[in-house]
Amino acid sequence: MIDLNTTWFLLIGILIVGYAILDGFDLGVGVLSLFARNNTEKRIYLNAIGPVWDGNEVWLLTAGGALFAAFPIVYATVFSGFYLAFMLLLAALIFRAVSLEFRNKVDSPGWQRLWDWSFGLGSLLPSILFGVTVGNILKGIPIDENGLFTGSFPGLLNPYSILVGVLSLVMFMMHGALYMTLKTDGELRGRMAKWGYGTWIGFVALYFLATLYTFFEAGYLFEGVLSNLLFWILFIVLLGSIVFIPITLKAGRYFRAFLSSSLTITCIIGLAAVSIFPKIVSSSIDPGYSLTIYNASSTPRTLTVMLIIALIGMPIVIGYTAYIYRVFKGKTVITEESY
Amino acid sequence: MDLDPVLLSRIQFAMTIGFHFIFPPITIGLVWLLVIVEGLGWKRKDDVYVRMGKFFGRLLAITFAIGVATGIVMEFQFGTNWAEYSKFVGDIFGAPLAAEGVFAFFLESSFLGLYLFGRNKVPKGVHWFSILMVAVGATISAFWILVANSWQQTPAGYVIQNGRAELTSFAEAVFNPSMVIRFFHTVDAALITGAFFMAGIAAYLLIKGKAADVARKALKLAIIFGLVVSVLELFPLGDRHAIQVARTQPEKFAAMEGLYVGQTQAPAVLFGIPRTSPEPELMAKIALPGLLSLGVHGDMDAYVQGINDFPPDEIPPLFLTFVSFHSMVGLGMFFIGLMLLGAFLLYRRKLWDSKWYLKLLIISIPLPIIACELGWIAAEVGRQPWVVYKVLKTVDAVSMTVSAGEILFSIILFGLIYLFLGSLYLYIMIKEIKRGPEPGKVEEVAS
Numbered sequence: 086m087i088d089l090n091t092t093w094f095l096l097i098g099i100l101i102v103g104y105a106i107l108d109g110f111d112l113g114v115g116v117l118s119l120f121a122r123n124n125t126e127k128r129i130y131l132n133a134i135g136p137v138w139d140g141n142e143v144w145l146l147t148a149g150g151a152l153f154a155a156f157p158i159v160y161a162t163v164f165s166g167f168y169l170a171f172m173l174l175l176a177a178l179i180f181r182a183v184s185l186e187f188r189n190k191v192d193s194p195g196w197q198r199l200w201d202w203s204f205g206l207g208s209l210l211p212s213i214l215f216g217v218t219v220g221n222i223l224k225g226i227p228i229d230e231n232g233l234f235t236g237s238f239p240g241l242l243n244p245y246s247i248l249v250g251v252l253s254l255v256m257f258m259m260h261g262a263l264y265m266t267l268k269t270d271g272e273l274r275g276r277m278a279k280w281g282y283g284t285w286i287g288f289v290a291l292y293f294l295a296t297l298y299t300f301f302e303a304g305y306l307f308e309g310v311l312s313n314l315l316f317w318i319l320f321i322v323l324l325g326s327i328v329f330i331p332i333t334l335k336a337g338r339y340f341r342a343f344l345s346s347s348l349t350i351t352c353i354i355g356l357a358a359v360s361i362f363p364k365i366v367s368s369s370i371d372p373g374y375s376l377t378i379y380n381a382s383s384t385p386r387t388l389t390v391m392l393i394i395a396l397i398g399m400p401i402v403i404g405y406t407a408y409i410y411r412v413f414k415g416k417t418v419i420t421e422e423s424y
Numbered sequence: 425m426d427l428d429p430v431l432l433s434r435i436q437f438a439m440t441i442g443f444h445f446i447f448p449p450i451t452i453g454l455v456w457l458l459v460i461v462e463g464l465g466w467k468r469k470d471d472v473y474v475r476m477g478k479f480f481g482r483l484l485a486i487t488f489a490i491g492v493a494t495g496i497v498m499e500f501q502f503g504t505n506w507a508e509y510s511k512f513v514g515d516i517f518g519a520p521l522a523a524e525g526v527f528a529f530f531l532e533s534s535f536l537g538l539y540l541f542g543r544n545k546v547p548k549g550v551h552w553f554s555i556l557m558v559a560v561g562a563t564i565s566a567f568w569i570l571v572a573n574s575w576q577q578t579p580a581g582y583v584i585q586n587g588r589a590e591l592t593s594f595a596e597a598v599f600n601p602s603m604v605i606r607f608f609h610t611v612d613a614a615l616i617t618g619a620f621f622m623a624g625i626a627a628y629l630l631i632k633g634k635a636a637d638v639a640r641k642a643l644k645l646a647i648i649f650g651l652v653v654s655v656l657e658l659f660p661l662g663d664r665h666a667i668q669v670a671r672t673q674p675e676k677f678a679a680m681e682g683l684y685v686g687q688t689q690a691p692a693v694l695f696g697i698p699r700t701s702p703e704p705e706l707m708a709k710i711a712l713p714g715l716l717s718l719g720v721h722g723d724m725d726a727y728v729q730g731i732n733d734f735p736p737d738e739i740p741p742l743f744l745t746f747v748s749f750h751s752m753v754g755l756g757m758f759f760i761g762l763m764l765l766g767a768f769l770l771y772r773r774k775l776w777d778s779k780w781y782l783k784l785l786i787i788s789i790p791l792p793i794i795a796c797e798l799g800w801i802a803a804e805v806g807r808q809p810w811v812v813y814k815v816l817k818t819v820d821a822v823s824m825t826v827s828a829g830e831i832l833f834s835i836i837l838f839g840l841i842y843l844f845l846g847s848l849y850l851y852i853m854i855k856e857i858k859r860g861p862e863p864g865k866v867e868e869v870a871s
Contacts, residue, residue, distance in 0.1 A: 135537070135541060136537035136538065136540070136541040136542070137534075137537055138537075139489075139492060139533040139534075139536060139537060140530060140533045140534035140537060142492070142496075142533070143525060143529040143530050143533050143534075145496070146495075146496060146499050146525050146529055147522065147525030147526055147529065147530070149499050149500060149503075149525075150499060150518065150521040150522035150523075150524065150525040150526075151522045151525070152518075153502065153503065153510065153514055153517075153518035153521055153522065154514070154518030154519045154521065154522040155518070155522075157510050157511055157514020157515065157518050158511055158514070160502075160503045160510055160514065160518070161503050161507035161508070161510035161511045161514070161823070162507065163503070164500060164502075164503025164504045164507070164510075165503060165504055165505070165507035165823035165824075165825055165826050166825060168504050168823075168825075168826045168830050168834075169830055169833065169834075171500055171504055172504070172833070172834040172837060172838075175496060175497050175500060176837055176838070176841060178493070178496055179493040179494070179496070179497070179841060179845070180841075182489055182492055182493040182496075183489055183490060183493050183845060183848075185489070186485060186486050186489035186490075187486075187848060187852060190486075190852045190855060190856065191852070191855070233824060233825050234825045235825070238830075383514060383515040383518065383591075384515050384590050384591055386590075386591050386592070386594070387515050387516070387518075387519060387590075387591045387594075390519060390591070390594045391519055391522060394519070394522065394523050394526060394527075395526065398523075398526035398527050398530075399526060402526065402530045402531075402534075405531075405534060405535070405557075406530070406534055409534050409535070409537060409538050409542075412538060412542055412545050412546060413537075413541070413542070413545070420544075422540060422541055422543070423541075
């Protein structure tokens with residue numbers, strides 16, 4: 086039996102993984118749309134995610150809300166510490182959201198070009214910023230003995246975190262490209278498969294580099310990891326899923342490629358979680374000042390109430406989400422209701 | 425530059441929540457009307473209602489998108505700007521927000537996708553069910569956010585220990601003394617907003633001679649619906665809400681009602697202009713003696729606490745609280761009057777030809793939104809200096825590690841973005857409204 090605090094560490098991890106898998110491909114598709122060749126193609130990108138992107142983004146809101154509920158001290162410290170980064174993130178997400186709705190409302194190329202850029206950059210910036218956030222959390226941020234963040238915005242833009250930011254960008258682009266192979270056919274699908282393969286190469290290189298860099302920047306993450314069974318399971322599954330991506334792509338088994346990509350994302354986040362546990366945010370001033378699942382959490386009563394809410398609510402969510410995805414299965418077709 | 429982070433964070437919160445709250449009331453009101461519209465279209469196989477649904481559905485989609493976009497900011501802002509608040513109340517306040525995500529946001533966002541894009545992909549009953557789920561989701565969202573905000577007004581189910589507020593009973597925290605009435609009052613306000621929205625747009629279509637069949641049925645529905653919800657908002661909802669405030673937040677009540685000196689036979693003020701110096705006083709006062717005591721306690725000789733009964737550092741800003749509350753009530757009365765008039769004209773079969781009335785409906789579209797904002801100003805400003813009533817003061821709630829300069833940056837950033845988006849929203853909505861509903865089958869053949 087695992088304790089309540091560990092349970093909530095796991096649940097928030099699941100929400101983050103869910104967000105990365107679902108809105109990850111939305112963001113990836115948004116970045117790829119910057120390279121679309123004509124208006125029809127742009128519309129295919131928009132409509133490939135049109136019916137599902139909003140529900141996907143809710144995973145982020147729920148992860149944020151759950152973090153607030155279960156680990157309010159982490160929520161407060163990280164969100165206020167990363168103030169400017171989060172403001173930029175919010176601005177980008179706002180633009181991404183409205184671009185989809187606004188673009189087809191006026192029949193002018195200038196108007197459409199504005200929202201194309203807005204959609205693309207509104208997808209690019211969050212992809213990088215999420216990685217920068219994760220990088221900083223893994224590396225450790227200056228938290229003092231009162232649990233207050235004593236760093237600065239420029240301090241968050243360190244080389245390690247920027248590398249993780251680029252890694253996450255390429256990872257989402259790869260994931261988005263693989264999603265697009267499911268929603269397109271013909272020449273465009275061929276191009277999406279090429280993008281998938283190209284970004285896969287970039288992803289593998291960057292992941293290798295980032296892991297290496299982590300040895301130097303956040304060596305503490307590797308302590309005790311070699312004797313951890315969960316770590317080995319995740320690591321082996323990760324290697325398998327990474328390798329499966331180009332194999333399934335070449336074989337034209339696009340759904341399996343997308344699943345492999347989803348599994349890759351799950352394992353990467355899982356490995357980071359296993360390594361950092363039971364800390365959530367490491368203090369670079371003194372490890373003793375770190376925020377852990379114990380010193381930064383809500384009371385057992387609140388964690389229990391939240392657990393009940395999650396156990397009732399999330400299965401229902403997954404149920405109807407799966408149904409709605411099934412309704413929109415298949416290739417994207419531009420109709421009168423389309424974006 | 426010696427800017428105060430507390431003031432700046434207050435300004436930012438007011439600006440972001442004020443802008444955000446333009447959109448959910450329109451969404452919640454419109455979506456419930458659409459449940460009726462799509463239901464009628466399905467069950468009566470009436471194409472007029474289907475075209476009505478598609479038209480208003482497009483307007484819903486645009487409104488919903490901005491609501492979501494500006495809503496994400498709110499989810500994060502407690503952490504970014506009010507970190508001390510988040511740490512102090514997180515054990516209680518975080519759960520309703522998480523529940524809002526789990527039970528409401530997923531539901532409304534997922535099914536909206538099905539509603540907008542799946543009309544021809546699923547059976548009609550399933551399509552109707554999808555708009556019902558959007559309505560239910562949006563309403564559950566209102567529930568949980570009002571649980572959270574009501575806990576700030578009338579905290580319950582907690583104890584102060586370990587340097588923070590800790591949960592003792594989830595049921596007591598959720599069903600705190602003000603929650604239920606505030607939930608119904610706010611949702612009804614949204615329904616009024618939706619009714620006026622639909623009525624005004626239908627009126628516009630009628631005047632322009634566009635899609636008269638859709639416009640007439642929409643106007644009729646909006647007026648009947650609007651009349652019911654406008655009356656309810658006064659009785660019993662507004663009345664009960666005021667009594668609840670009098671009982672649980674007497675300082676706010678005294679400020680709202682302009683009662684600066686506690687007294688028996690306290691008067692109900694219909695109009696006044698508050699002046700705060702040298703002593704708080706209502707200028708140009710029009711009041712009905714004894715009616716406040718009667719309304720609150722059921723007894724004209726009952727004592728109602730006035731501002732002078734409270735310590736000076738625990739009273740809210742008097743001018744803003746009084747003016748926002750009274751303006752909201754004034755608008756509420758206007759809504760009842762306007763809807764009554766419409767119902768009367770409908771009954772006398774003069775509605776379609778009463779151009780002056782239709783024009784009045786058109787310019788009244790934004791009024792319920794203004795009333796909603798005024799109500800919130802009264803509620804939140806009236807709670808000051810507390811962020812959690814009698815538990816935590818607003819000045820003690822801001823993030824300690826965020827500088828004034830950073831907040832100024834984000835105020836300017838969001839200020840510009842919201843100005844831009846607000847203008848675009850108006851432009852696009854007006855354009856869609858002018859385009860009107862798609863033509864019916866008969867019209868297509870005729871042209």
